[in-house]
Amino acid sequence: MVKEGKDVIFRIKRFDGEKSYWSDFVVPAQKGMTVLEGLFYIKATYDGSLSFRASCRMGICGSCAVKINDRPRLACETQILQLNSSKIKIEPLDNFKVLKDLVTEFEGFFAKHEAVKPYLIRKDESYAEPVELIQKPEELQVYYDFSFCIKCGACFSVCPAAATREDYLGPAAMAAAYRFNADSRDEGRYFRLATICSDGGVWRCHFAAECSEVCPKNIEPAKAIQKLRFQSAVYMINRAFKRW
Amino acid sequence: MSWLKWFEFRGKSIFHLSYSFHRLTGLVLVLYLLMHLSYLTSLTFGREVYEAFIATTVTPTFLIFDILLVLVGVFHGVNGLRLVLHEFGLAYDARRPILYLSYIIAFILWLYASYKLYVFVMGV
Numbered sequence: 205m206v207k208e209g210k211d212v213i214f215r216i217k218r219f220d221g222e223k224s225y226w227s228d229f230v231v232p233a234q235k236g237m238t239v240l241e242g243l244f245y246i247k248a249t250y251d252g253s254l255s256f257r258a259s260c261r262m263g264i265c266g267s268c269a270v271k272i273n274d275r276p277r278l279a280c281e282t283q284i285l286q287l288n289s290s291k292i293k294i295e296p297l298d299n300f301k302v303l304k305d306l307v308t309e310f311e312g313f314f315a316k317h318e319a320v321k322p323y324l325i326r327k328d329e330s331y332a333e334p335v336e337l338i339q340k341p342e343e344l345q346v347y348y349d350f351s352f353c354i355k356c357g358a359c360f361s362v363c364p365a366a367a368t369r370e371d372y373l374g375p376a377a378m379a380a381a382y383r384f385n386a387d388s389r390d391e392g393r394y395f396r397l398a399t400i401c402s403d404g405g406v407w408r409c410h411f412a413a414e415c416s417e418v419c420p421k422n423i424e425p426a427k428a429i430q431k432l433r434f435q436s437a438v439y440m441i442n443r444a445f446k447r448w
Numbered sequence: 449m450s451w452l453k454w455f456e457f458r459g460k461s462i463f464h465l466s467y468s469f470h471r472l473t474g475l476v477l478v479l480y481l482l483m484h485l486s487y488l489t490s491l492t493f494g495r496e497v498y499e500a501f502i503a504t505t506v507t508p509t510f511l512i513f514d515i516l517l518v519l520v521g522v523f524h525g526v527n528g529l530r531l532v533l534h535e536f537g538l539a540y541d542a543r544r545p546i547l548y549l550s551y552i553i554a555f556i557l558w559l560y561a562s563y564k565l566y567v568f569v570m571g572v
Contacts, residue, residue, distance in 0.1 A: 274459025298453065362460070364467060367453035411531050412467035413543060414460060427540045434537040 209234070212284055214242055216254070217295040219302045227251070233284045239292065240268050240279035255305040263420065266356030270306050271295040276358035278420045297361035313357055316373045319399055320381035325392025343388040350383035350428055352421040359415035359425045371404040375415035375425030378406065382428035385435060394439065401436035466527055466547060473524040480517060511569050518561045526554040
């Protein structure tokens with residue numbers, strides 16, 4: 205049991221552009237102190253070259269997702285004392301290219317997100333004469349949970365399908381696609397399904413369901429993918445009969 | 449990017465364990481299928497050759513391997529049915545109890561099949 209005021213060792217996996225190595229730092233744990241605050245303490249006290257991402261510090265931006273004791277978590281929402289460990293192992297997220305220390309390449313991840321058109325698509329969109337789109341509370345509930353994604357990449361980092369295929373869209377992008385496909389105001393379902401219903405899309409998922417287990421916002425990307433599978437199957441049947 | 453991540457267990461949940469075992473058991477079943485087909489192919493060389501093969505493997509010594517093979521097959525089959533159910537978009541919210549139930553069903557089927565195998569091979 206680690207108590208307040210006790211020293212905790214932060215064991216951080218570093219990368220300098222050429223080689224990987226581990227660095228150990230002693231951090232005095234305070235009540236309520238987060239792993240992110242510990243990283244800032246290390247940067248200010250021991251090593252200014254330590255690199256990590258952080259922005260909002262309140263679990264909204266998704267920048268600070270790292271592997272803490274072998275599990276992807278948001279550093280800003282993980283309290284040191286709650287880990288109940290005198291040694292905390294911190295690594296960059298798996299399945300992402302490491303740029304420096306805990307900073308990983310996210311361009312590919314965001315490109316996949318963009319590929320599924322994560323926005324409302326309307327046939328009658330008119331910016332000159334905008335129309336209010338009415339939605340009932342029960343229609344909102346269909347996709348509400350999936351709209352909480354903060355794109356932290358935790359789901360993608362544990363996905364075994366993403367580990368072996370670089371072109372796999374991944375759980376986050378497909379959860380975003382389902383969020384808009386399930387939105388009663390949206391009319392762009394078939395544009396998204398054209399991308400999703402592919403070898404690198406829903407059919408690549410093998411339902412390890414680890415994405416749902418690690419999501420810091422509990423949005424259940426695995427559930428979204430299985431629901432998209434059903435939509436994709438219907439889409440394929442209809443396409444075969446050229447109904448769309 | 450590596451397929452070795454399929455078998456990375458640290459920090460992973462029971463769902464990932466099931467995923468990894470499903471892959472492993474699949475590989476074992478493919479190897480068994482190749483062996484099984486080569487046994488059947490031996491029939492083309494005559495009944496004696498096939499029976500010589502069978503006399504080597506259908507023995508009390510090999511019974512433990514047969515029982516392990518049944519475990520592999522039963523786990524892969526029951527876990528596969530669980531995956532098919534979820535991949536139709538059904539019963540996702542009950543995925544944890546269904547996972548445990550699939551383990552229990554696989555275990556019971558394995559015990560029953562092992563008993564039947566034991567009776568067949570040992571001639572009890």
